[in-house]
Amino acid sequence: MAKILVVGGSLGGLFAANILLRHGHDVxxxxxxxxxxxxxxxxxxxxxxxxTALLAAGVPVDDTLGVPVSKRVTLGADGAILGEMDLPHVLTSWSRFYHMLKESFPSERYLQGKTVTSVKQDADTVYVSCEDGSQYEAELLIASDGIRSAVRAQVAPDIQPEYAGYIAWRGVCDEACLSKYTLDTLFNRFGFCLPNGEQMLGYPVAGSGNDTRPGKRRYNFVWYRPASEHDELVSLLTDDDGHYYPAGIPPLKVSWKHISKMRQKAQEILAPQYAEILEKTAAPFLQAIYDVRSEQIVFGRIALMGDAAFVGRPHVGMGVTKAGDEAMVIAKYIAQLGATPEALQAYGNERLLLGQQVVARAQYLGRYMQAQGSKGSPNSENLKRNADTVMAETAIDISDLLAQGKAVPESTH
Ligand SMILES: Cc1cc2nc3c(=O)[nH]c(=O)nc-3n(C[C@H](O)[C@H](O)[C@H](O)COP(=O)(O)OP(=O)(O)OC[C@H]3O[C@@H](n4cnc5c(N)ncnc54)[C@H](O)[C@@H]3O)c2cc1C
Structure with missing residues (x-):
C-alpha cells in the first residue's frame, strides 16, 4: 500500500482517487x-x-447514467432540417458524475479548502504545502488541478493555456418550458446549427434530481462564437460592476448586457428552436476555449493528468473520458511497478502522445468549425455536406483512431 496525494477534487481527481483507493492505496x-x-x-x-473508468472507480453503471438519444440533426436558420444521422449516445451531466464519484470516495479523505501552493520532492518523497499552512507528504503526487494547474506551474511553468480565439455560451433549459415545435423537432436529438463561422450544438440531459422522465429533463447547449482576445474577450469576462475575471467569469457574474446581446443575435442567426432555448435558459454562462498541450507529464514522483496535462477543445467531447482513461493507466502501472517514478514514467510513455493527439484532433475540429465562414458557400448542397461532416465528427468515440494514430485525418476538408 502506497501513500498517494491527489490534487484537485473535480472529475479527474475523483477518478484517480477512487481507482487508487480501490487498488488498496492510502489516498x-x-x-x-x-x-x-x-x-x-x-x-x-x-x-x-x-x-469502464466508472466501474474501475467503484461506481455502478446502469440505465440511470443519462439520457439516451439515437439521432443527430442539423437545423437551418429557418428551423428546417438540413441533415439527419443515426448515432446513438448517452448524454449525462457534470453534476451527475461529480456526485457518483464523490459519494464513492470517503469524505474524511477528501480535504477541502486546501489550495496547493508548492510542491517539492526528493528521491523518496513528495512534499506539498497549502495556502492555509498545512503540509502533506506522500510517495507519489497525482495532479488533476485543472487547466491552470498550480502543480504544473511549479514543475513545467512553460506549459500555458493558449486561447483558441472563440468562446462558448453554455447553459441548460428546462424541457417543461419549451414549445411543442421545439420539443418535436429538436429536443430528443443531438442537434446542431451552423451559422457562418459559428457552431451551436445541444442535447437532452437529466433534469433536477437526475430525473430522466419526459417533461422533467433539460436541454444542454454549447454555442461557439469568435471573440477577439484583447477586446471582446475582456469585455465578456467582465461583470456588471467592472470586475474582470481573466481566468474565467463565475456563471452568475456574466453581464446581463452580454446575455441580452447574445439572445438578440440568436434570434437573428440561429434556428428558432435554439433561439427559444436561449431565451428560456435562466442563467446562461460562458467559457473561453483554450488548448493546453504538454511536452512532458511526468516529473519524478509527480504526474499531471486531466486538464492539468492536456485540454482538448470541447468539440472532441473527451475531457472526462480522457481523465478516466489516464487515472486507470496510472493505477495499472503503480500496480505493476509499485509507487515509483518508473511507474509514473510508464504512464507518461503510454499517454503523452495520446494526449497530444486529442489536442490536435480538437484543434482540427475547431479549425474546421471556424473555417465555415470563409469556406462555406451558401448553396444548400454545400451546407448539407458541412452538416454531415460536423455531425459525423463532433464528440464521437475516437479510441480506435487514437490507437491507430489517425485522430487527425491527413486530408483536410
Ligand atoms: C467549471 C467547469 C465546468 C465543466 N463542465 C464540463 C462539461 O459540462 N462537460 C465536460 O465534458 N467537461 C466539463 N468540464 C471539464 C471536465 O470537468 C474536465 O475535462 C474533467 O473533469 C477533467 O478535468 P480535471 O478534473 O482534471 O480538472 P477540473 O475539472 O478543472 O478540476 C480541477 C480541480 O482542481 C481544483 N484546484 C485547482 N487549483 C488547485 C490547487 N492549487 N489546489 C487544490 N485544488 C486545486 C479546482 O478547484 C478543481 O476542482 C468542466 C470543468 C470545469 C472546471
Whole structure:
C-alpha cells in the first residue's frame, strides 16, 4: 500500500482517487474549493471508455447514467432540417458524475479548502504545502488541478493555456418550458446549427434530481462564437460592476448586457428552436476555449493528468473520458511497478502522445468549425455536406483512431 496525494477534487481527481483507493492505496485528495463543486458544469457526452473508468472507480453503471438519444440533426436558420444521422449516445451531466464519484470516495479523505501552493520532492518523497499552512507528504503526487494547474506551474511553468480565439455560451433549459415545435423537432436529438463561422450544438440531459422522465429533463447547449482576445474577450469576462475575471467569469457574474446581446443575435442567426432555448435558459454562462498541450507529464514522483496535462477543445467531447482513461493507466502501472517514478514514467510513455493527439484532433475540429465562414458557400448542397461532416465528427468515440494514430485525418476538408 502506497501513500498517494491527489490534487484537485473535480472529475479527474475523483477518478484517480477512487481507482487508487480501490487498488488498496492510502489516498488523500486536496481540493481548493470549499463546499460542493456542483453547479459548475453542464452536459457531458459519454463514451464506452467512460463506463469502464466508472466501474474501475467503484461506481455502478446502469440505465440511470443519462439520457439516451439515437439521432443527430442539423437545423437551418429557418428551423428546417438540413441533415439527419443515426448515432446513438448517452448524454449525462457534470453534476451527475461529480456526485457518483464523490459519494464513492470517503469524505474524511477528501480535504477541502486546501489550495496547493508548492510542491517539492526528493528521491523518496513528495512534499506539498497549502495556502492555509498545512503540509502533506506522500510517495507519489497525482495532479488533476485543472487547466491552470498550480502543480504544473511549479514543475513545467512553460506549459500555458493558449486561447483558441472563440468562446462558448453554455447553459441548460428546462424541457417543461419549451414549445411543442421545439420539443418535436429538436429536443430528443443531438442537434446542431451552423451559422457562418459559428457552431451551436445541444442535447437532452437529466433534469433536477437526475430525473430522466419526459417533461422533467433539460436541454444542454454549447454555442461557439469568435471573440477577439484583447477586446471582446475582456469585455465578456467582465461583470456588471467592472470586475474582470481573466481566468474565467463565475456563471452568475456574466453581464446581463452580454446575455441580452447574445439572445438578440440568436434570434437573428440561429434556428428558432435554439433561439427559444436561449431565451428560456435562466442563467446562461460562458467559457473561453483554450488548448493546453504538454511536452512532458511526468516529473519524478509527480504526474499531471486531466486538464492539468492536456485540454482538448470541447468539440472532441473527451475531457472526462480522457481523465478516466489516464487515472486507470496510472493505477495499472503503480500496480505493476509499485509507487515509483518508473511507474509514473510508464504512464507518461503510454499517454503523452495520446494526449497530444486529442489536442490536435480538437484543434482540427475547431479549425474546421471556424473555417465555415470563409469556406462555406451558401448553396444548400454545400451546407448539407458541412452538416454531415460536423455531425459525423463532433464528440464521437475516437479510441480506435487514437490507437491507430489517425485522430487527425491527413486530408483536410
Ligand atoms: C467549471 C467547469 C465546468 C465543466 N463542465 C464540463 C462539461 O459540462 N462537460 C465536460 O465534458 N467537461 C466539463 N468540464 C471539464 C471536465 O470537468 C474536465 O475535462 C474533467 O473533469 C477533467 O478535468 P480535471 O478534473 O482534471 O480538472 P477540473 O475539472 O478543472 O478540476 C480541477 C480541480 O482542481 C481544483 N484546484 C485547482 N487549483 C488547485 C490547487 N492549487 N489546489 C487544490 N485544488 C486545486 C479546482 O478547484 C478543481 O476542482 C468542466 C470543468 C470545469 C472546471
Amino acid at each position: 488523500t485528495l486536496l481540493e481548493k474549493a470549499l463546499g460542493s463543486l456542483d453547479g459548475r458544469g453542464a452536459g457531458i457526452v459519454t463514451h464506452d471508455a467512460l463506463a
